[in-house]
Amino acid sequence: MSLPDPGVLDAVRRRRGDLDDALLIVRDGLVADPAGPRRVAALCAGLRQLRADLYEHVAVTEEPGGLYDEVRRADPRFEPAVWRLRGEHTRLGLLLDDLLAGIAHQPRGVVGWPTLRPRVVELLTLLGRHRSRDAQLAYDAGGLDLGGQD
Numbered sequence: 001m002s003l004p005d006p007g008v009l010d011a012v013r014r015r016r017g018d019l020d021d022a023l024l025i026v027r028d029g030l031v032a033d034p035a036g037p038r039r040v041a042a043l044c045a046g047l048r049q050l051r052a053d054l055y056e057h058v059a060v061t062e063e064p065g066g067l068y069d070e071v072r073r074a075d076p077r078f079e080p081a082v083w084r085l086r087g088e089h090t091r092l093g094l095l096l097d098d099l100l101a102g103i104a105h106q107p108r109g110v111v112g113w114p115t116l117r118p119r120v121v122e123l124l125t126l127l128g129r130h131r132s133r134d135a136q137l138a139y140d141a142g143g144l145d146l147g148g149q150d
Helices: 006-031 037-062 067-074 076-104 113-142
Strands: none
Touching (some): 067 076, 067 113, 076 113
16 A cells, blocks of 8 residues: 555544543542542543544544545455444444433432443443454554554
């Protein structure tokens, strides 16, 4: 495969770093202040940042001329992997939207933590798997290292 435009790779790597930062905020929110509303506030802040960073990641990978277009153009055999990753973007976005909407509709400080925590852990697990598949696609398609945590 010919290497993608360096600008595309730089944008993908930056968005990947932003996602890393947001993931840390969410993880911190899972363990912050076990007795109080600071936990929910920290978690909400992390989820909002994660949602914004996911939108940006989707833009640089799925936009015309983005990483996925370049991968598919260079080798059509990667088409199924690209469509799978696009589907995962949709699922992750919907999960984030659902989590944020559920938190927003709860009275302050009454968020059902026993229900919320496992859903956030599930989201983090799915996102981690997605990031691994995303990085593997880039590596398989052209030996590209996207960097970031996996």
